[in-house]
Amino acid sequence: MLKxxxxxxxxxxxxxxxxxxxxxxxxxxxxxxxxxxGLDIALFSQTLAVQRIVLITNDTDTIPAMKYGRxxxxxxxxxxxxxxxxxxELLPHADFVRPVLWP
Numbered sequence: 001m002l003k004x005x006x007x008x009x010x011x012x013x014x015x016x017x018x019x020x021x022x023x024x025x026x027x028x029x030x031x032x033x034x035x036x037x038g039l040d041i042a043l044f045s046q047t048l049a050v051q052r053i054v055l056i057t058n059d060t061d062t063i064p065a066m067k068y069g070r071x072x073x074x075x076x077x078x079x080x081x082x083x084x085x086x087x088x089e090l091l092p093h094a095d096f097v098r099p100v101l102w103p
Contacts, residue, residue, distance in 0.1 A: 002028045038065035045072030052077060055094075058087050066093040 007024040014023070037055075044050045045068060052075040055062060066076050070093065078094040080086050082101045091097065 001031050003031050005029050034059060034061040034065075037062060038068075041065040041069045041074070045069050045074055048073075051075060054079060054098075056081065058084065058090070060087055060089050063089065063093050066090070070095070 005027040008027045010023055010025050041053060042065070044053065053069055054077045056079040070076055075095045076093065077096045077098055078086060078090060080097055080099045086097065
């Protein structure tokens, strides 16, 4: 779900005294994704629908879902995209970290 958070200046610092609509862009924030991922992991864990989940994330909000999945017997794999570094806090909650080259 996207939430509208207002407008942001296109250029910072603002260079002009006389601002127009073209000097601003809408600011949206994605909400609820962590909760939905956690619910999916919980459902997969309870129904044993899968044996392994693969996450492309660097968000520590997914840790409780990762823990739940592992306790239920799922294998949790984190993907580390080329040029990024995973947050240290995520690593103990994954069974494997797989580096992936991304163009």
